[in-house]
Amino acid sequence: MSDNLPAVVHEICQAHGGDRTRLMDIVRAMQQKFGCVSGPAMELLAKELSIHRVEIESLVSFYSFLSTRPKGQVVIRLCNDVIDQMAGADEVARAFEEELGIKFGQTTPDGKISLEYTACIGMCDQVPAALVNDVVVTELSTDAARRIVRELRKHGDPTRLVTRHGDGCNGHELVRAMVMNNIRQRGSIIFTPTNRGEAIRKALAITPAEVIRAVKTARLRGRGGAGFPTGMKWEFTRAAGGEQRCVLCNADEGEPGTFKDRVLLTEMPDRVFAGMTIAGYAIGADEGILYLRGEYAYLRAYLEQILAKRRQDNLLGNNILGKRAFKFDLRIQMGAGAYICGEETALISSCEGLRGDPKNRPPFPAQKGYLGRPTVVNNVETLCCVTKILEEGPATFAEFGSQGSTGTKLLSISGDCRSRGVFEVPFGIKLSEVLKLAGGEDAIAVQVGGASGQMVAREEFNRTICYDDLATGGSLMVFGPERNVLEVADKFMAFFVEESCGYCTPCRVGNVLLKDRLERITAGCGEPADLEYLQELGTTVKTMSRCGLGQTSANPILTTLKNFRATYNALVKKRGDGRQPAFDLAAAVAEAETIIGRKSTHAHA
Amino acid sequence: MAKPKVATTSLAGCFGCHMSILDIDERILKLVELVDFDKSPIDDIKKFTGRCAVGLIEGGCCNEENVEVLRSFREHCDVLISLGDCAIMGGIPALRNTIPLQECYDEAYLNGPTVHNPSRQIPNDPELPLLLHKVYPCHEVVKIDYHLAGCPPPADTIWEALVALLTNKPVALPYELVKYD
């Protein structure tokens, strides 16, 4: 294998035009072929692309699906999200370990199978779930885990693990996934029949400025979480100087508990691509990128085929639908397992073939985005809304929802409820009504907006889902009476500690300190002053961090401190001796006692 | 009225912080007017003689004896100050925190380039305190009221902080005294 390494490197680089900005695709191809991007491979890549090796190494070390050391031919990545753990992911994990005879983070001695944990893979409605290479396996049991290992040992082919297909396009010949859509409620905007091409035709019949006006009249706001008015974003981008502009569709969907974009990409990809094309027309861009998270690689071939069909049907390419001088095409950029890449400037970095580090703002993407070009970044669902607005007019769209939040919202509901899946609801709906829809009436808490959102207590279930009250990108995790909200908060903190890009200190260090102190409290070693410490440090992390990740990562702690104060108060107690109760002298000397072979005189006095 | 008392100790430190205390030069005479020294290497008093207003701690905790001394400081002092980076975050001694303890013992007593130990025994006298599995900063072992950063903190910083505490003034150090770059 290693003999032809230079040839393979050359070939892969050539296939991407020797373009340094396509480094993500290049190293992904290397990883797929060799199970790693080794030191010698990085040397060769650097030469081939005329860049420094460190640029490649810093990228490879950043993404969790890439590695410098060889992994097994098959990598099993078990999702360790809190929702999966509530459904028994820990037992499944033990079963994998026992059957494979290795621990997490290890590879079997024959080099065949690696076992790892991974953050939320967008399957919270069918937990516990795992990725086996690109293949998704859902609703795992300990038996299923053992069976998977035995089969992989036999044939080594992950695709053969899928014996039943999910509903809708999950059964498409290019998807063949066991993933279920779980569409539980269809509303009036998103899950409606669509006439392919109609929206683009209507858009091209009016001027770009009029398209933007339509989006503004509909008062559409971004569905990715921040809720920025879409029409205004487009206007800024159109107004920015420069020859070339770009439309990015954010399909990174990394927020724990969200999976609605997965369903949209499976069932409504034409609406998403139409939305991108319309955005391209509106802002004057001729290129677009769909940034697809690495976890959704199983959808890639299918989406490529949809794109090919759209090109055939003149919905992409030159002179779209006969409109002279309007051309637009798009490519799919695969991610490689990094939550931060959902943040728009990090997403741009990743598309440019860099580490997924966020960039300083200003300049905003609308001014200077992908390769320095004015760039619009929109969520998958936002772009579906755009298509609908052009299909039926802004007035019809704005009929639904509330004044400040028009239209409908897709909610991804998971956890302790009878009906998990995607619900299309009108904005302005009460949380209590949503819980009734999903059969989660006896919840004690709901995490609204994913790990970075807020933990809402029972007393506040009459609040409404909208931008002015409970804003959410769509993740709703329901927690029943037997759950411990502080343990949940702790799991979320673990997620942020893992996913912080490490660029700035408040986020890199602050989240670790927050998590440590929270654990001290849950272990029963906390004091009232620790609550003040959490509040103060949490506020510092929130206000001093550089990007949205750090600005929201303290939320699990800050919102439970606010809404579940009694739970904290019951755990902390004042102590008078001035000692730190979390420090355990006996435990700290235990190792030396073994090495030296005598008992401590201090610890056991 | 009896003068307030100050105690100091060096745990896992290099005594550099104590040198910095002495570096207040002639102001030491003024300090002696303000306070009496209790347990401290400066006067070689080994045991606390009574309650102290302020305790200054140099160094973090690397062994069981450090922990005991630190705890007794907490018991006897109204205000405890972590003096210098070793006390505040473990400092140089904490570099061993990533190395397994067995390797540390082996390097120190068996394998180090300057070690002469034909019996190949790791010293085991009960007088020698056992090492902790890692070096702890002081505030992880007991509550610490103030941190004075620096390696070592400048004499002026120590002086200003002490005088403020002993004269019941707020410890508001000017920027120049807490700036280290």
Ligand SMILES: Cc1cc2nc3c(=O)[nH]c(=O)nc-3n(C[C@H](O)[C@H](O)[C@H](O)COP(=O)(O)O)c2cc1C
């Ligand atoms: C850490 C982090 C992760 C994010 N992840 C996503 C994501 O997965 N999908 C998404 O659409 N937006 C995500 N966002 C928000 C994007 O930065 C951006 O606001 C959004 O894509 C804009 O699209 P919209 O206006 O259509 O909502 C994330 C933001 C942060 C700070």
Ligand code: SF4
């Ligand atoms: S806030 Fe966190 S994720 Fe964002 S730049 Fe800073 S370290 Fe990176």
Ligand code: SF4
């Ligand atoms: S902080 Fe510096 S001067 Fe003080 S004990 Fe540590 S190494 Fe020595």
